[in-house]
Amino acid sequence: MNFTRWSARLPGTQRRAAARTGRGSVPAARAEYEQRPHPTTDAPALEDLSVGEILGGLPALVALVYGPEHRVAYVNDAYATAFGPRAPGTAAAESCPELAELGLLPLLDQVLRSGKPRTVKSRKVQVVGEGSYTVTCTPVDCRGTGGVLVFAADVTAHAEAAERLRTSERRHRKTAVTLQRSLLPQELEQPDDLRVAATYQPGGEDAAVGGDWYDVITLGAGRTALVIGDVMGRGVRAAAVMGQLRTAVRAYARLDLPPHEVLQLLDGLAAEIDASQIATCVYAVHDPNEGRLVYASAGHLPILVRAEDGTVRRAEDPTGPPLGTGGWLHSSGTIPLAPGSTAVLYTDGLVERRGEDIDEGVASLERALAGAQGSPQVVCDRLIRSLGVTADHDDDVAVLVLQYPSRTGPDAELFHNAALDLLGGVEAAPRARAFATGVLASWRFPVELCDLGVLATSELVANSLQHGTPPMRLRLRRTDRRLIIEVTDGDEHLPRRRRAEPADEAGRGISIIATIASSWGSRRTPGGGKAVWCEFALPH
Numbered sequence: 001m002n003f004t005r006w007s008a009r010l011p012g013t014q015r016r017a018a019a020r021t022g023r024g025s026v027p028a029a030r031a032e033y034e035q036r037p038h039p040t041t042d043a044p045a046l047e048d049l050s051v052g053e054i055l056g057g058l059p060a061l062v063a064l065v066y067g068p069e070h071r072v073a074y075v076n077d078a079y080a081t082a083f084g085p086r087a088p089g090t091a092a093a094e095s096c097p098e099l100a101e102l103g104l105l106p107l108l109d110q111v112l113r114s115g116k117p118r119t120v121k122s123r124k125v126q127v128v129g130e131g132s133y134t135v136t137c138t139p140v141d142c143r144g145t146g147g148v149l150v151f152a153a154d155v156t157a158h159a160e161a162a163e164r165l166r167t168s169e170r171r172h173r174k175t176a177v178t179l180q181r182s183l184l185p186q187e188l189e190q191p192d193d194l195r196v197a198a199t200y201q202p203g204g205e206d207a208a209v210g211g212d213w214y215d216v217i218t219l220g221a222g223r224t225a226l227v228i229g230d231v232m233g234r235g236v237r238a239a240a241v242m243g244q245l246r247t248a249v250r251a252y253a254r255l256d257l258p259p260h261e262v263l264q265l266l267d268g269l270a271a272e273i274d275a276s277q278i279a280t281c282v283y284a285v286h287d288p289n290e291g292r293l294v295y296a297s298a299g300h301l302p303i304l305v306r307a308e309d310g311t312v313r314r315a316e317d318p319t320g321p322p323l324g325t326g327g328w329l330h331s332s333g334t335i336p337l338a339p340g341s342t343a344v345l346y347t348d349g350l351v352e353r354r355g356e357d358i359d360e361g362v363a364s365l366e367r368a369l370a371g372a373q374g375s376p377q378v379v380c381d382r383l384i385r386s387l388g389v390t391a392d393h394d395d396d397v398a399v400l401v402l403q404y405p406s407r408t409g410p411d412a413e414l415f416h417n418a419a420l421d422l423l424g425g426v427e428a429a430p431r432a433r434a435f436a437t438g439v440l441a442s443w444r445f446p447v448e449l450c451d452l453g454v455l456a457t458s459e460l461v462a463n464s465l466q467h468g469t470p471p472m473r474l475r476l477r478r479t480d481r482r483l484i485i486e487v488t489d490g491d492e493h494l495p496r497r498r499r500a501e502p503a504d505e506a507g508r509g510i511s512i513i514a515t516i517a518s519s520w521g522s523r524r525t526p527g528g529g530k531a532v533w534c535e536f537a538l539p540h
Contacts, residue, residue: 062149063150064148065092066142093105104137112148117137135153180396193224194403198380199398200212202396203349213228215249216400220520220535221535225284225286228281230280232322241274249266256523258285258526259332278299280300281297286404294333295315295335298321299319300319338404339407340406347397351365352395368387383399383401411480440483456517463487467495471490473489474487482518483535488529495522
């Protein structure tokens with residue numbers, strides 16, 4: 001079969017012909033002709049070779065079809081080896097099932113109509129053997145009618161390598177997700193005064209797992225620490241750094257330090273763990289006696305608080321740079337959290353979108369939170385849906401929701417507070433015991449628990465009178481689960497438990513407290529001074 005009529009359409013043919021005849025090209029300089037050695041033999045002209053000889057020796061698969069039915073005009077040896085010989089004149093839809101499996105029949109129609117070449121990449125075929133091909137369909141003139149030259153490159157090895165890489169990436173991602181979830185709290189601590197829920201959703205298959213994390217830590221005396229953070233990285237390494245930071249936060253929280261001091265410690269630790277990775281974090285503490293959140297932020301997004309009437313407030317500065325940058329003194333701020341309020345802590349995956357300012361995302365979250373009602377878990381789910389987070393989201397998302405419920409009716413009867421200012425020196429001790437006796441009796445505690453509560457009150461007040469300075473205050477609090485006794489004074493020296501010798505006349509108060517109470521602790525108060533507390537678990 002003679003393809004001379006359309007052989008000149010092959011890429012480069014016209015250019016070489018023009019160079020040979022001297023038409024359509026710039027003559028070389030005379031000196032170049034003089035210096036160029038004369039060939040000893042004449043190179044074969046392209047016209048001396050038939051297209052069949054050229055295409056037949058190509059390792060790529062080549063087929064020529066013509067007419068609206070795409071009848072076979074020619075297939076080269078590589079094509080026949082891969083799919084078998086094809087009878088000339090037969091329609092491709094009948095004799096070339098591989099073209100149908102590659103999805104090329106509609107493409108051939110499109111090339112004929114448009115006169116423009118089209119390419120499909122890495123299509124898989126299984127008609128004869130298995131393989132993947134990248135195919136280019138180019139319009140040509142064949143037998144005076146429209147034709148299409150099909151040029152297929154075997155990319156099976158590349159496709160298999162890419163699939164192995166994707167399998168490895170999926171395995172790596174699954175490992176990272178498993179590690180990430182195992183390092184997050186399996187079950188959130190539920191404080192007496194707060195209702196808490198959290199949601200973590202990894203990014204879609206195309207997004208590497210990040211280092212989003214959260215935690216809820218009960219500090220004692222009714223206080224609760226809430227923390228959320230985001231390691232600026234991806235994969236197993238980010239998850240491992242996240243796990244170390246979360247463990248460190250729990251350890252630092254047990255020291256009952258102010259939020260900014262916790263972040264100061266975390267900042268130094270983050271630089272030691274991995275100086276190339278930084279993290280954002282917000283650490284907040286809720287005290288039911290104060291009706292507010294005290295927080296510190298290291299480059300993290302602001303806390304949002306929804307009041308009972310639906311208005312949403314955004315936590316303002318202070319905020320410092322992310323953890324691991326060093327050289328910054330963090331400070332604490334406050335935001336009101338009255339009964340009936342809902343607070344939301346979240347990572348940037350919830351509000352950040354490509355091509356959109358992140359402040360717009362936070363504003364969208366504020367609008368969604370204003371209308372979100374229900375339990376904390378319901379609020380979590382509604383916020384994620386409202387912000388358009390799906391399984392294919394391009395980033396990790398962590399959301400922590402806490403509610404400070406407004407208690408009424410029988411539920412309110414389980415929560416009481418009573419306080420007494422300790423004045424008058426040594427006379428304060430008997431007044432404190434009498435006050436505790438009356439309050440605990442009015443709360444209808446069992447006699448044994450009342451006696452233990454009065455004893456603990458006496459020891460805490462005596463310790464404050466001996467080692468503290470005014471002003472002094474006794475606070476009794478009951479929840480549905482525990483009795484809390486706390487004494488504050490103006491001295492910053494924290495007591496510690498020590499072993500008293502038989503001859504010692506003092507030093508046994510804290511040991512007695514530690515023995516009879518479920519737990520005890522002490523902390524420095526923001527305005528100077530300290531608080532010493534103990535708890536008793538209530539019988540069920």
